[in-house]
Amino acid sequence: MAGQTLYDKLWSQHLVKERDDGTALIYIDRQLLHEVTSPQAFEGLRLAGRKPWRLDANLATPDHNVPTTLAERAEGNTGIKDPVSLIQVQTLDDNCEAFGIEEFRINDARQGIVHVVGPEQGATLPGMTVVCGDSHTATHGAFAALSHGIGTSEVEHVLATQCLLAQKMKNMQVRVEGKLGTGVTAKDIVLAVIGRIGTAGGTGYAIEFAGSAIRELSMEGRMTVCNMAIEAGARVGLIGVDDTTIEYLRNRPFAPSGEQWDAAVANWRNLVSDDDAVFDKVVEIDASEIEPQVSWGTSPEMVTGISGEVPDPAEAPDETVQRSYVRALEYMGLAPKQRITDIRLDKVFIGSCTNGRIEDLREAAKVAKGKKVADSIKLAMVVPGSGLVKRQAEAEGLDKLFLEAGFEWREPGCSMCLAMNADKLEPGEHCASTSNRNFEGRQGYGGRTHLVSPAMAAAAAIAGHFVDVRQFADVAPVQEA
């Protein structure tokens, strides 16, 4: 018999029951909750007179709606000016209090984006099943945790039963071998993968990322890669356990300690795909060929290297794609064959569950150090992924470095990744963003998002247009028009 993939192992370790038609109940070890997708789930529990199955499996924090300026945050929930946002955050607090669920509230130092908070607390562990009413739950797969983004009905289902109704997915391996070039990062790997397989390429699959280039990544980098598995259509992204995984988790607050740590580590070592495991699909990518990536369109698959250009719809492979290209160029205000380096920017956003971790901020800071944000940039903001990331960055002096360069240094939250708070683009504005989605209107009505790595975003902020971060020192800033 062929060996098992990591996904197969995690699935069978959590299988409670499988029906004849393939629908299964899988046990859920951890549920992360935030204010946007949980209120209707709690309401459903109340209406049905049900209680959460296991309180200690849940951890909550508000992230999508929270303001990010210090002045607003100083006032706690009352600093949230939008009354509808305030109700949503208050409702999370009330629900957690009423049901007895652990919550890191708005000004708790541990508050932040759920997908940054879970791992940094050790609340995400290898071998777990993790769910959250948020598609970027795929992030936690970096720890060999089987993680699903789910809808609100499923949030309620997991609260009430500690199980998720699921069907087993197919296995895909994305193998990235070789060495990344200088200035090329985890974000560029995952954007290149999405560019290759498309936004529906992973639909129906659990994607395991493997290969020497993935093994070389830090946990932060691995989280960036798994985070965007959903942008390739896969609900689940995974990476096998190794020393990097284990060292990251040592001494985290929710991680086991003492003898239990040793037992856990021995168990975690098995959380890799067997050498003879068979994948339904394998995609191979040469790391050395990946350039810094920039998205030009309104879907994450509309992406190219920094030396590339915007495609010509006339050269699209089929009619449906051609129409998407025409529509995307119109929305983005770009011309066919326009060079990526000629795209001028209005705003720069560094943060999000994709790139709001300490390593991301360090990479951006390295580029911004001693330089100035171009005069043509209306706003360049750095939003740490959590209060603890912010604290660490400040301990390293990164905040001062960003401020001196002309960036704004904000309080943690999802911020301009989806613009549910006040941080947003105005119609027509181009933004270099380290977030995960460039959909129409995602960062604000009529806003134009370009997805890039933190280093590329910082370089774009300095230059006022996209530049190849690998040759950044040679690029002069644009003069104000």
Add this chain to the structure above:
Amino acid sequence: MQKFERHQGLVAPLDRANVDTDLIIPKQFLKSIKRTGFGVNLFDELRYLDEGYPGQDVSKRPLNPGFVLNQDRYQGASILLARRNFGCGSSREHAPWALADFGFRVVIAPSFADIFYNNSFKNGILLITLDEETVDRLFKAVEANEGYSLDIDLEHQRIVTPEGELIEFSVDGFRKHCLLEGLDDIGLTLQDEPAIRSFEQRHREARPWLFRQAP
């Protein structure tokens, strides 16, 4: 959940691939803590010419006359015909809530994103996957014939066209059963409570570190 057995309805064509859930219902409307009332903001950025915000009087907003759901011939549509990878992106269940609230009971497309697929069935919306060629043929038929409607028979898993053609579709047994009976997933799962308890016990013994109390 509302039962779904057989449904006859007018078809509206949305000729666009990779329709994401941000487009189905933009983020500013996700601030509601209810499950209803999202229909007026379905496809908000395509449907209206101005920027929408929660609590607005939508009757005063300028409509985009070019958008399919604003056209007279598609008023009252309950079946949406779409292109590949419909419902990609964010896991927001507000997307199917908005579709259902607007009056859609069925979406037909060559493919759907996984999370959206799950979310829709939990809200009584039937998603039908057909091959690209058939979908393309339906697009042409809808555009050529005003008042084009389809008869969807879930029990027998087939669509009857106005010309009398039968198009078969597949749907997994469990989802079909839940839709036909209008079943509540949670109630069904709780029938397996003893199996969950005994699994939980074994799981706790094998991997006690997964059951630690918060520090």
